[in-house]
Amino acid sequence: MNEVKAYLSKVAAITDSRMNDLLPPPETYPASIHSVMRYSLFAGGKRIRPALVMASYEACGGNFGDDKPVIAGAAIEMLHTFSLMHDDLPCMDDDDFRRGKTTAHKAFTEALAVLGGDALCIYAFECLTKLDRIEVIREIARALGTGGMIGGQVIDIESEGKKVDKKAVEYIHNNKTAALIRTSVKTGALLADAPQSHLEHLTAYGNRIGLAFQVIDDILDEEGTTVQIGKDAGSDRQRGKATFPSVCGIAESREYAKTLIENACAELRFLNNSGPMLTAIARFIETRIS
């Protein structure tokens, strides 16, 4: 797994440097908004979505470190951070910690957390215009909207404290988490001008690792400690959140995550060994519960 950690570090370094260049300097007027944006964006995420953009781009014949997948990864990371900032708000999940740091509305104000999230969303689209690829903007906007990430957030909040079935939890996770992970993989393939058949296999791969990622997050919330996961452990259960362990128990959730990872890797067979990093990243996601 060291190769994945090294890959994540390399991608994180390039992505962070590019995001630093793309965003206005922190002292730019109004300084408070640029500070809150940078505070949340540089709070120490693993940059797994930018790594997936790059690994998919490479698997489809692109070169590591090309600027287009770096920009796309940076934009997707801004969009991910935007969703976290709003998700953590008192009227949503009301979380005090994220990635081991106090959340934006606690460190700044609620108004700045709302506007900082909005600004990251808008900047992400401005950055995407640098790619000169309308279909990439369309793909990402669709993954984010009410048929994707936002739809998942809505049902997640509306399911709190209610008895839900596995299908509802799958809807939430497929949309709230997997949609942005799937679009990361797809964006890398689109930027490398991959043929339609590649796109279909990579989309299926992205959906499966995205769903597995969230199932594993649910398991860690049940079993991990606050220090390990960087946010309040056990908070899902306390809040009556719709999670996989809550509908089918820890053991079945583990099995399900493993099956998803197997099926995700199976989708990569068509690549004839040209996507070893995508396989390694899928396995790496699995090790979080191994």
Add this chain to the structure above:
Amino acid sequence: MNEVKAYLSKVAAITDSRMNDLLPPPETYPASIHSVMRYSLFAGGKRIRPALVMASYEACGGNFGDDKPVIAGAAIEMLHTFSLMHDDLPCMDDDDFRRGKTTAHKAFTEALAVLGGDALCIYAFECLTKLDRIEVIREIARALGTGGMIGGQVIDIESEGKKVDKKAVEYIHNNKTAALIRTSVKTGALLADAPQSHLEHLTAYGNRIGLAFQVIDDILDEEGTTVQIGKDAGSDRQRGKATFPSVCGIAESREYAKTLIENACAELRFLNNSGPMLTAIARFIETRIS
């Protein structure tokens, strides 16, 4: 002024119909998010921004009712509504009424007002991809970001209850309000493939009517009734908002608005009478305080 009212009605009808087609039907799962989006979007705005896109498009040689400026106007109206939904939140302006109706967080929940605003912002960018014009997406994203609308919202909130000067109020209004109005005018010109010199004059026109629009809004908040303006009258003063009347009085604010309208119309001289509707809209904005 009847011609402007008729033009606004015609544009509103086309824009509303197009927005109705562009957004998922209200019963689409998750129904709550599509309901809140439509509730705020169809709350009876005058659609002045879509009218400016169309009038500018026509002034630069385009045909009334072409689909591209209609889509752009619809997207800009979604972005305007997104900004209002977040601006009305308890942690921001905490407004109970907007356009004569209860605000989204009052009629639904705070979480749905946050996510509904987010979703309208994202849908707007998805709609803009239909235009196949990267530079239009870039122009609109820049007008919305921290160097535009969001920047204005930040300073607006941070100035509450503080003694500010005319320069600060100008910054707020130039960004919070004028940026999106200016970008509406510019977008119409871009879609009509206007030459650079046209773009410059129209940008100056847009900035001036945008600033005048907000100065007049400030005056109406001081002098109007809740029924007239569709939101709580006098709320700016109660809240210690940075407004033109608060820094230079009603009389000077009126003079300033009139001068801005004159200067805006002067920018249209280059059009050799091909932009009568842009002049009429500027005069119409002025009549709100005449």
